Amino acid sequence: MREDEIxxxxxxxxxxxxxxxxxxxxxxxxxxxxxxVYIVGPNASGKTTLLETINGLLPPFKGKVSVxxxxxxxxxxxxxxxxxxxxxxFMVKPGExxxxxxxxxxxxxxxxxxxxxxxxxxxKSALDAMKLLGIEELADxxxxxxxxxxxxxxxxxxxxxxxxxxxxxxxxxxxxxPDSRGQIPALITQLHKEKGLTTLIVxxxxxxxxxxxxxVIVVSNGRITxxxxxxxxxxxVEDHPHTTSLEASHH
Amino acid sequence: xxxxxxxxxxxxxIACIFAGFLMGLIGVFVVRMRLSAIGYSMSHGAFAxxxxxxxxxxxxxxxxxxxxxxxxxxIGPIADKAxxxxxxxxxxxxxxxxxxxxxxxxxxxxxxxxxxxxxVLWGSIISMTSSDLVYLVSLFAATLAIIYFVWKELFAxxxxxxxxxADGINTRPFIYLIIFxxxxxxxxxxxxxGGLLIYALLFNPASTVLQFSENMRKVIVYSPLVGMxxxxxxxxxxxxxxxxxxxxxxIVSTIFFAIxxxxxxxxxxxxx
Numbered sequence: 001m002r003e004d005e006i007x008x009x010x011x012x013x014x015x016x017x018x019x020x021x022x023x024x025x026x027x028x029x030x031x032x033x034x035x036x037v038y039i040v041g042p043n044a045s046g047k048t049t050l051l052e053t054i055n056g057l058l059p060p061f062k063g064k065v066s067v068x069x070x071x072x073x074x075x076x077x078x079x080x081x082x083x084x085x086x087x088x089x090f091m092v093k094p095g096e097x098x099x100x101x102x103x104x105x106x107x108x109x110x111x112x113x114x115x116x117x118x119x120x121x122x123x124k125s126a127l128d129a130m131k132l133l134g135i136e137e138l139a140d141x142x143x144x145x146x147x148x149x150x151x152x153x154x155x156x157x158x159x160x161x162x163x164x165x166x167x168x169x170x171x172x173x174x175x176x177x178p179d180s181r182g183q184i185p186a187l188i189t190q191l192h193k194e195k196g197l198t199t200l201i202v203x204x205x206x207x208x209x210x211x212x213x214x215x216v217i218v219v220s221n222g223r224i225t226x227x228x229x230x231x232x233x234x235x236x237v238e239d240h241p242h243t244t245s246l247e248a249s250h251h
Numbered sequence: 252x253x254x255x256x257x258x259x260x261x262x263x264x265i266a267c268i269f270a271g272f273l274m275g276l277i278g279v280f281v282v283r284m285r286l287s288a289i290g291y292s293m294s295h296g297a298f299a300x301x302x303x304x305x306x307x308x309x310x311x312x313x314x315x316x317x318x319x320x321x322x323x324x325x326i327g328p329i330a331d332k333a334x335x336x337x338x339x340x341x342x343x344x345x346x347x348x349x350x351x352x353x354x355x356x357x358x359x360x361x362x363x364x365x366x367x368x369x370x371v372l373w374g375s376i377i378s379m380t381s382s383d384l385v386y387l388v389s390l391f392a393a394t395l396a397i398i399y400f401v402w403k404e405l406f407a408x409x410x411x412x413x414x415x416x417a418d419g420i421n422t423r424p425f426i427y428l429i430i431f432x433x434x435x436x437x438x439x440x441x442x443x444x445g446g447l448l449i450y451a452l453l454f455n456p457a458s459t460v461l462q463f464s465e466n467m468r469k470v471i472v473y474s475p476l477v478g479m480x481x482x483x484x485x486x487x488x489x490x491x492x493x494x495x496x497x498x499x500x501x502i503v504s505t506i507f508f509a510i511x512x513x514x515x516x517x518x519x520x521x522x523x
Binding site: 017018055057076077078079080081083085087090094095096097098099102103106107108109110111112114115116117118142144145158162 | 411413414416461517
């Protein structure tokens with residue numbers, strides 16, 4: 001693994017239990033510290049599997065995943081403490097007994113460590129992350145009473161509160177209103193630049209934030225079918241208006 | 252309250268306070284982690300153990316605890332191995348324990364469904380001994396200490412296990428710990444209401460408090476208090492009306508839940 005490689009996947013295939021077809025197949029990828037990458041592709045193409053294989057939530061059936069130079073399978077907890085993750089379509093039902101601030105603070109629990117309790121500085125980190133996203137007034141609100149977009153911001157604050165080195169975001173803006181869809185991606189770009197945060201964003205919409213990312217990866221049927229500059233990806237998409245056409249046109 | 256002058260009733264009252272509190276506390280985790288079948292499996296594990304104890308002339312409480320603990324200890328790893336929810340595995344182990352209990356009882360046909368075994372199944376609060384209370388109080392202290400130290404992990408797992416893993420918590424040992432603690436607490440509380448009614452003590456206090464609170468910290472404080480109030484009130488009612496203690500406790504706790512359901516502000520609409 002080269003020194004500037006933060007994430008490296010070597011011939012990785014991930015198969016869900018009970019399945020015989022790999023969700024991602026023979027993937028070879030590496031990501032550098034200053035990467036801000038968009039991962040696009042049709043439904044069930046393997047985008048979420050790719051993210052969850054990187055952070056070790058899904059064990060690879062074949063191949064090796066290294067993050068910060070550590071094998072994710074044997075160092076899962078240690079690695080995940082430094083990765084901020086926002087899952088796809090995460091919604092808390094009304095009536096669930098969790099305040100928004102509690103949910104953000106939970107992002108720090110792995111960091112705080114076993115047998116230790118959150119301290120004032122941890123609570124401040126959680127509140128700072130909420131402030132950054134403009135949702136500090138939601139701190140004491142029950143999570144289940146927030147709108148879909150507000151809940152997504154809380155989940156993003158949870159991912160940012162631990163001061164991660166890597167951000168893995170799975171359709172993080174899908175429920176946000178138009179204003180937030182403009183502001184929050186801009187904030188992610190700013191954090192990426194200021195903190196050198198390696199950022200991987202899964203999306204259906206390739207037109208989002210293309211000006212701020214340096215790389216686009218297209219996943220189709222579990223394989224990487226395009227990996228290159230956003231300008232090139234965009235020019236192909238302009239010729240083929242659907243994202244799914246990107247891989248076909250590229251090959 | 253002349254009945255409180257009797258040592259037997261004093262022990263019953265102390266048992267109600269500690270067991271009611273513990274069941275209300277553990278119930279929060281059981282309800283939130285969706286481990287509802289655990290109550291059935293534990294109580295019948297204890298029943299099978301007690302039957303074995305009677306058949307082999309060993310203390311039924313000891314064999315009951317061993318059996319229920321073994322059941323609790325096995326559920327988590329088997330569920331992980333089978334890739335099934337812990338609830339499904341407890342539902343498989345539950346009839347197995349019953350089958351074993353019946354076999355153990357036939358091994359000692361002269362004993363049959365002896366009072367000792369029946370005590371485990373239907374409860375016998377007045378058979379609480381001083382040593383039962385010592386075990387119960389020790390378990391109370393140990394459970395509180397354990398939950399205090401691992402509260403943050405349990406809190407995160409109750410919210411969402413996958414997200415807790417994503418944030419660097421190894422969730423598996425904590426799930427096993429709660430299953431094991433639930434098993435031990437249920438076993439030591441069996442004399443209160445018996446294996447057939449114990450689920451009410453496990454689920455009702457947490458479900459009652461969850462009707463009112465949207466703050467898990469309050470739920471974890473109030474649920475044990477509701478559990479304790481339920482058992483003590485049930486004991487008083489059983490003495491006043493000469494009803495079985497277990498049945499009285501269960502009826503009180505169900506009434507508490509019904510009232511909470513009616514008064515819950517969660518479904519109320521209000522204009523601001």
